[in-house]
Amino acid sequence: MKTKLILLYVLLSAVVFSVNAEVKLPKIFSSNMVLQQGIEIPVWGWATPGEEISVSLLEQRVETNGNTGMMSTVMLSTSETTADSDGKWIAKLPAQKYGGPFTLMIKGKNTISLTNVMIGEVWVCSGQSNMEWPLAQVKNADEEVAAAKHSNIRLFTVPRKVAQFAEEDMESGEWLECTPQTAHNFSAVGYFFGKALQEELDVPIGLIHSSWGGTVAETWTSSQTIQNDPDFREPMIELQQMNLEEYRKNKEAEIRKILGGKIPTEDEGMQNGEPVWSDPELNDTDWSKIIAPGLWEEQGYIDIDGVGWYRKAIDLTEDQTQTNLNLHLGKIDDSDITFLNGIEIGKTENQYDKERVYTIDKKYLNPGKNMIVVRVNDTGGGGGIWGDPEDQYVAIGQEKIDISGDWKFKISKAVMQDIDLGPNSYPTLLFNGMINPIVPFGIKGVIWYQGESNASRAKQYQRVFPNLINDWRKQWNQGDFPFLYVQLANYMKPAQKPTESEWAELREAQTMTLDLPNTGMASAIDIGEADDIHPRNKQDVGKRLALNAIKVAYNKDIVYTGPTFESVEFKDGKAYITFSETGSGLAVKDKYGYVKAFTIAGADREFYWAKAEIINKNTVVVYSYAVTNPVAVRFGWADNPDDLNLYNLELLPANPFRTDDWPGITK
Incomplete structure (x- = not known):
């Protein structure tokens, strides 16, 4: 038995050694990728310590001999290196001109061949939800998706990842040729930027999409920069010293306490598909009070997503029940089903910034007490009935009944997505998980659409945003590469008189960032939507970013920005x-x-x-x-x-x- 165990150990060790001996590449390298033209091309990975690695760029050529053509492989360039004591290695190929397709071959004790590789222009597309917004949800989406056939545009999407420390690689990801199927869920701004650039330059374009909706700039910044920031240094140190298992346990205990000791995992307000909590006679004396409008996270229900029910009774006179009325609930994050006196009178799916206005037939109205019930499903981030109090009322002809203020409230299903660290829980989290794994892949520059989540701290953004740009430039070690960004679009109700504005101050901070070299700003001030933080016109955003690129990155003499x-x-x-x-x-x-x-x-x-x-x-x-x-x-x-x-x-x-x-x- 002892001999067999020793033999098993030797065999397992051999398997482990064999796995460790394999040359490996990070996910950012795959077939169909684009490598940056005109600079040394960094290629890196892992192998056995001391292992010799060669990296070669190959081209298949047809050589004519009389009336026949012979296929031959031509080596365009090669570079050799050795894995260090940790098994890491990096090689740099000489700068190349536009072209392809090529084969990238990495050779150690094993060989990796990546095919259909192009040499062109590579851009990182990053930021929050307006960069994340997919092509399938833009203006004229069906037409745009159907036309997304561009074999010389290649797409890579970095998977969402929060990380306590800088990650060396991603869990998944691959380069794909741009087709209606691959572009469908890709960043619309990134796609339209790449399309405009490809049309102007007529070269291969590579787009690396790495964004996350609702995120702040400091989460996209590395620890090397954050450690020098007076506002974020201490939270970063706390993050790095944190025991994540203890963090999860403490979070769960906090949520249990908030919910009275129980964490419901199924919607208790629904039984056998029926909305039992919509019953106007339901005994809700043990329900909590909540202020609406106002997100529930801001009222004690911290880090809880899922389903919450709101109840509010209004009194109507006999005369008021003789006509249909309009129920104005304000905005609801994310989805709702709304009832009056137990009857479903409206619902909206996954439109957290849309005003809910439902018409109620007079036949459902009662003289005296009438019960409004709203079932809210929050899939992430803030949740609940929100917006402005003046937008929450019952309209009966010209008469308005205010329904803002106190409501009864209860969570019927708790989804603890944020029991782990959320993307904004601490600075550096998304740099660690979604940017560091692609550094130092050769790029031309970055396009960026973010700022909404920092609007309340616009004065601070005057420092944070330039620091992020300088940080990324330092991390890539490619000099002051072009960094182009979108200025916040017009959003929310137009002001009736001159007033102060957080968003105006954030735009000012973005304008001030143009003092950095090789930056450009695309305005979206005329293509926003008052009631939607995600304007559907991403076409003009991408085109205006491309104008900035043509001027800033490619030095062409064009008009690229407004007065x-x-x-x-x-x-x-x-x-x-x-x-x-x-x-x-x-x-x-x-x-x-x-x-x-x-x-x-x-x-x-x-x-x-x-x-x-x-x-x-x-x-x-x-x-x-x-x-x-x-x-x-x-x-x-x-x-x-x-x-x-x-x-x-x-x-x-x-x-x-x-x-x-x-x-x-x-x-």
């Missing part, structure tokens, strides 16, 4: 604004020639809507009869400056700005 504030002169009670980047000249989208979206203020810092006129190719005069001695001007300074209509003749919108430096409202 940008350059200077202001106050004279005779008016403000004269001079713009750069006016292209062929300033233009206004208004048949009467009125320029909108300007406000003006005197020394009292009270802003008023202003009149504005284009007076020459690059100057606008701004004034208001309410401000006789102006000292400050703002343009597009709102969450949603929906009437903004100043462009250059190339139809790129003017960039929002302010001339003052008065304190804002963000941290």
Whole structure:
């Protein structure tokens, strides 16, 4: 028996050694990939310590001999290296010109051959949900998906991963040729950017998509940079010292306490498919109170996704029951089924930012008590009835009954997706899990669409965002590669009077980041949607990013951005604004020639809507009869400056700005 055990141990050791001896590549290398043109091409992986590795780029050529063609393999370049004491190795192939398809061969004790490899332009596409938004959900989606046939565009999607420490590889991933099937769920902004770039350059394009909706910039930044940030250093240290198993146990205990000792795993409000908690006579005396609108996480139900039920009774007079009414619930994150007096009167699936308005037939109304019940299913992030209190009411003709405020509430099913670390739980988590595994893959640059989740901390973003860009450039060690980003789109209800704005301050922070070399900003200020944080027009976003790339990355002399504030002169009670980047000249989208979206203020810092006129190719005069001695001007300074209509003749919108430096409202 002892001899057999020893033999088994030897055999198992041999198997382990054999596995360890294999040359391995990270997932970012696969057939169908694009390698960056014009730079040394880094290729890395793992092998047995001390193992000699060769990396070669091969091309299949047909050589004509008389009337026949012979296929031969030509080695374009090769590089040799040796695995270090940890089994890691890296080789660098000499810079290559555009072309393909090629074969990349890695040889050690075993051989790996990757085929259909192209040499072209590689871009990383990163950020939050507007970068993550898939092609299948854009404007004219069916037509766009059907047309996504581009053999010279290659797509790679980095799987979502939160990591306590920097990961060396991903769990999955492969390069795919762009087809309707592969582009369907790929980043729409990334796709339209790549498509426009491919049309302009006529070279292979590789797109590496690594994004996660609802995430903050600091989670995408490495520990080397975060350790020097005064706001994030301590949380990062806490993360690195954390025992994740203990963290999970403590989280589960906290959630049990919040839910009264029990974590329901099935929806208790539904029995045999029937909504028993919609019963208007249900005894809900043991239910908790909650304020609506307001996400439930903000009211004590921290880190709990799943299903929650809301109940609220309203009283109606006999006269009020004689007509149909409209129930305005505000927004619901993510899905809802809504009942009145036990009758389902409406439902909406997976549209967390859509206003819920349901018409209720008068036949379901009762004089006296009427019970509104809302079943909410939250699939992740914030959950519940949210929005503005003024958007939550019952409309009976011209009469409104306010239903905001106290509701009864109970969680019927708890999904503890965040019992593990969420992407925003600590800084560095997504850099560790979703960026480090692709470093130092050769790239041309980065496109970025993020900022919504940092809007309440726009002042801080003035530091955090440039730090992220510098951090990535340091990690890749490719110099100041192009970093192009999207300025936040217009969103939310247009303001009825001049006001402060978190989103305007975030846009200002993005504009300030243009001080970094080789950066570019694509404006989306005119293509947003008031009631949807995910505007469906991703086509223009991708095209505007591509214009920035053509100018910043490829040095072509084009008009790539809209009019940008350059200077202001106050004279005779008016403000004269001079713009750069006016292209062929300033233009206004208004048949009467009125320029909108300007406000003006005197020394009292009270802003008023202003009149504005284009007076020459690059100057606008701004004034208001309410401000006789102006000292400050703002343009597009709102969450949603929906009437903004100043462009250059190339139809790129003017960039929002302010001339003052008065304190804002963000941290």
